[in-house]
Amino acid sequence: AQRVTQPEKLLSVFKGAPVELKCNYSYSGSPELFWYVQYSRQRLQLLLRHISRESIKGFTADLNKGETSFHLKKPFAQEEDSAMYYCALSEEAQGGSEKLVFGKGTKLTVNP
Amino acid sequence: NAGVMQNPRHLVRRRGQEARLRCSPVKGHSHVYWYRQLPEEGLKFMVYLQKENIIDESGMPKERFSAEFPKEGPSILRIQQVVRGDSAAYFCASSPLPGLQDTDTQYFGPGTRLTVL
Secondary structure: OOEEEOOOOEEEEEOOOOEEEOOEEEOOOOOEEEEEEEOOOOOOEEEEEOOOOOOEOOEEEOOEOOOOEOOEEEOOOOHHHOEEEEEEEEEEOHHHOEEEEEOOOEEEEEEO | OOOOEEEOOEEEEOOOOOEEEEEEOOOOOOEEEEEEEOOOOOEEEEEEEEOOEEEEOOOOOOOOEEEEOOOOOOEEEEEOOOOHHHOEEEEEEEEOOOOOOOOOOOEEOOOEEEEEO
C-alpha cells in the first residue's frame, strides 16, 4: 500500500537556523509529491510540489527516488514558518481520481 | 474567489443522530474530494465525486456513510447513526477540470469538526 511517513511529530528550531522536515514514501509507480502547510487557524494550503521544482517562501524539496524521500528544507527559518506541515503523495486511482495520501504531519515551531 | 467553503465549521451530535456536512467547491471546480482526519493522524481519503457521480469511494466506510454532489448545490457527506468513533475533522477539497492549469492541485476547505457525544 502507498504510504507517507513523517518521522518527526514535533520539530523546534531557532529563528535563522536551518530546518529540514523529513518525508519518506512508498509507492510502486512514479510518485507525485506535495508539501501542504496549515498555519494556525487557517486552512490547509499547498506549499510546493515536486514537479514544479520551485522555491516557495524559501522552502525547497527534492525528490530522491533512491532514498524514496521528499524532505522539505529551508536554510534560515523564520517565526512565521511555525505551522503544521504535511507531506502528501498523489495516488492515481479508479476513475482517474488523484487522491492524496498524507503523512501524519510535523508541527514546526520556530523560536525567537 | 472565496475558495472552498464548508459548513458547519463545528457540529455536535449525540450517538445515533445523523450528521450532514456540506462543501461548496471553488467556483468552476467540478471535482470534489472528502478526507477525514482523526486525532493525531494525517488526512485520509474517503471519496471522490464529480457532478452527479461518485467516482471513487474506496475510502468510505461500508455502512452509515454516503456522499453526493448534485448538479446544483454543495456536495454533502452524510453520516447516519453517528458513533463516538466518527468524531474527527472532515475536510473537503476541490480541483479544476482536467486539462486546466493546476488540475493536480487540490484546494482545501477549512474543515468541519464533528464531535459525537
